[in-house]
Amino acid sequence: MSDSSDEDIPMNRIVKLSDIRTIADLYKSSVLKAPAIGQAKFKPNNAFLDRVSLFQGDITELQVDSIVNAANKSLLGGGGVDGAIHAAAGRELLKECATLKGCDTGFSKITGAYKLPSKHIIHTVGPVYSASFADIKARQLESCYQTSIDLAVERSLRHIAFPSISTGVYGYPIEDATHIALNVVRKHFESEGQSDFKLDRAIFVVWSDKDKSVYESLIPEYFPPSDEIKLLDAEETEDESDSQAEPVPESQIDEELEEVEKAEGNIANNGAEEVVNPQEEHVLETSEEDTKTT
Numbered sequence: 001m002s003d004s005s006d007e008d009i010p011m012n013r014i015v016k017l018s019d020i021r022t023i024a025d026l027y028k029s030s031v032l033k034a035p036a037i038g039q040a041k042f043k044p045n046n047a048f049l050d051r052v053s054l055f056q057g058d059i060t061e062l063q064v065d066s067i068v069n070a071a072n073k074s075l076l077g078g079g080g081v082d083g084a085i086h087a088a089a090g091r092e093l094l095k096e097c098a099t100l101k102g103c104d105t106g107f108s109k110i111t112g113a114y115k116l117p118s119k120h121i122i123h124t125v126g127p128v129y130s131a132s133f134a135d136i137k138a139r140q141l142e143s144c145y146q147t148s149i150d151l152a153v154e155r156s157l158r159h160i161a162f163p164s165i166s167t168g169v170y171g172y173p174i175e176d177a178t179h180i181a182l183n184v185v186r187k188h189f190e191s192e193g194q195s196d197f198k199l200d201r202a203i204f205v206v207w208s209d210k211d212k213s214v215y216e217s218l219i220p221e222y223f224p225p226s227d228e229i230k231l232l233d234a235e236e237t238e239d240e241s242d243s244q245a246e247p248v249p250e251s252q253i254d255e256e257l258e259e260v261e262k263a264e265g266n267i268a269n270n271g272a273e274e275v276v277n278p279q280e281e282h283v284l285e286t287s288e289e290d291t292k293t294t
């Protein structure tokens with residue numbers, strides 16, 4: 001080592017929000033193509049196209065309000081994106097994570113981001129995929145996205161960047177996982193209405209070319225451009241009924257989740273929490289972490 005000048009300190013690349021292309025841009029440059037007739041699952045809404053991005057690269061480089069970590073139940077680090085986030089954020093992140101007493105599958109907890117350019121990290125625990133429990137796994141993955149968004153909104157964080165949760169080490173099929181990710185974000189935007197919305201940008205971060213092409217092919221189904229309005233009219237009734245399917249009662253989900261947890265026998269959470277339903281989870285999150293400011 002020669003000296004301690006700034007040049008010797010490796011500077012991670014920082015990607016600003018303004019450098020992250022929205023899907024409106026991606027349609028304009030024909031990276032994204034309008035869906036075929038009848039393929040769109042939602043009606044076009046151009047306002048949403050400026051609030052969604054697809055970014056290929058390292059999530060640790062994003063200078064945004066929050067990035068999501070695909071963690072495990074211990075919240076104490078691991079491989080994949082979890083390893084990259086802990087390595088880039090530094091030991092202080094691990095120290096804060098150690099105070100959180102783990103996290104159950106399908107839920108999320110928030111920390112500071114330390115050496116990262118983002119403001120916060122939302123740690124979510126995706127399901128380990130199993131085709132035998134595909135419905136439950138889908139519900140848990142959906143909950144990862146939803147509870148992460150809920151935390152961002154609760155903390156008034158205006159941007160959230162998601163990696164492709166569970167699709168690496170945890171083996172979730174990328175197409176199925178991408179449908180879930182896009183559906184949750186689209187429904188959140190629908191729930192916010194046209195004005196006074198809480199989330200300015202949802203960024204889907206992909207690492208591989210294959211994952212990028214899956215997102216590029218599925219984004220138009222959830223966020224079609226407005227040019228397609230006329231073409232979609234004929235399909236509207238069917239699309240709306242698809243997107244407003246009757247939700248499964250929470251009690252049923254809880255029972256099924258408990259069954260899966262027992263079957264897996266992989267409780268890595270050294271805390272005392274039982275599996276809780278999404279409503280109860282808000283209480284858990286606020287009581288444990290509200291000492292931190294945003």
Ligand code: AR6
Nearest residue numbers: 058059070072078079080081082084166167168169170207
């Ligand atoms: N930026 C963005 N995406 C990334 C990055 C990065 N720096 N690195 C990897 N990916 P995975 P999981 C992508 O395995 O399946 C860990 O050990 C990767 O290509 O990180 O939820 C945890 O501790 C893939 O598309 O997460 C858990 O034990 C996606 O991130 C377990 O892995 C998710 O892959 C979680 O497994």
